[in-house]
Amino acid sequence: MSLPEENKQVVLNERPARGPINDNTFKTQIGQVKEPEDGEVVVKVDYVSIDPTMRGWLNDTRSYLPPVQIGAVMRATSLGKVILSKDPNFKQGDLVFDTFGWQEYWTGPGKAIQKRVTPEGGREIDHMGLYGLTGMTAYVGLFEIGKIKNGDHVVISGAAGAVGQVATQIAIAHPKCTVTAIAGSKEKLDYLKKLGAHNVLNYKDSDFTKQFKNVGLIDVYFDNVGGEILDQALSQLNPYARIIACGAISAYNAEKPAPLYNYFNLVSMKSTMRGFIVLDHANMFKEGSEYLANLVKEGKMKADYHVTYGLDTCVSSLKDLFEGKNTGKMVVSLKGDKEEAKSKL
């Protein structure tokens, strides 16, 4: 098979200063599709991920992954199909997932990438969300870090987002749990009610503090946003509460993160707050996928996606995450097939 000549790519042009990304942060270029060597495959990328953590990868600071280098293709988990294989373990048409980046084609060693099979009743796009890192983050967060128990009051911030929607539904399905879901618009609260959340709160409401107090004390707080919402959650802990420090999107573009006045309640309420990075828990991904697939079969799990089309939408989609424009997982499709991405709700 002859390979396509051009490979459209979005690369890091310059590191943004503190604050949101801007028009100079990335640039688009036309690269080449590299011929595979022995043991390598060529992948046509169908979906690329858009994640809040990407903002951190642009800073030249110590983190759980090295920063993306200037001139490098933007790092992103992606799903695609093998179009040419010089690795005996892969054949043309195999569905594969890995960090292929914001580009149309990827060439590299087969041993570095994962072959994927879509669970019965699932869609290919679910590898980007429900059965991808965001679904696994929700699963690992609630079970391994949050130690969710029957009857817990579970509060989830960023609840209508990629991780949040899965975490919310896991908690709703957990025996006798009461679930409070926090998000930033009326539409998102309606969506969360439809999923079955017992309480829904809009953190942009002027009386949010009072509304949050009224839902009572918390056993598990799944924190996707940090900042003032985390601080209030700290003031409402039950004894032995668990805070799942998953992310702090409110701080990613901020000059300074908001102060936490109530952290001492971790001591007085004998509670824990534990950070984690999902990539360290790959040993739980198989059980996590099976667990989520079972919830889907039982009608207790739905996955929604916010899909845009074409590599040119990657940068605006990343900006949109920080403005709350997505409900569900933000994904860019390079397929031009709009059907598969439709919500199941």
Ligand SMILES: NC(=O)c1ccc[n+]([C@@H]2O[C@H](COP(=O)([O-])OP(=O)(O)OC[C@H]3O[C@@H](n4cnc5c(N)ncnc54)[C@H](OP(=O)(O)O)[C@@H]3O)[C@@H](O)[C@H]2O)c1
């Ligand atoms: N620890 C890990 O291994 C791991 C893995 C994946 C993700 N994460 C973290 O998990 C969190 C959620 O990620 P995701 O991929 O699921 O993103 P997401 O929730 O789909 O998208 C981000 C959402 O955050 C909300 N948001 C934006 N700015 C905000 C602010 N200043 N205050 C409060 N909410 C704000 C917006 O919703 P509203 O309209 O509701 O404001 C937006 O839709 C992020 O913090 C991410 O870094 C951690």
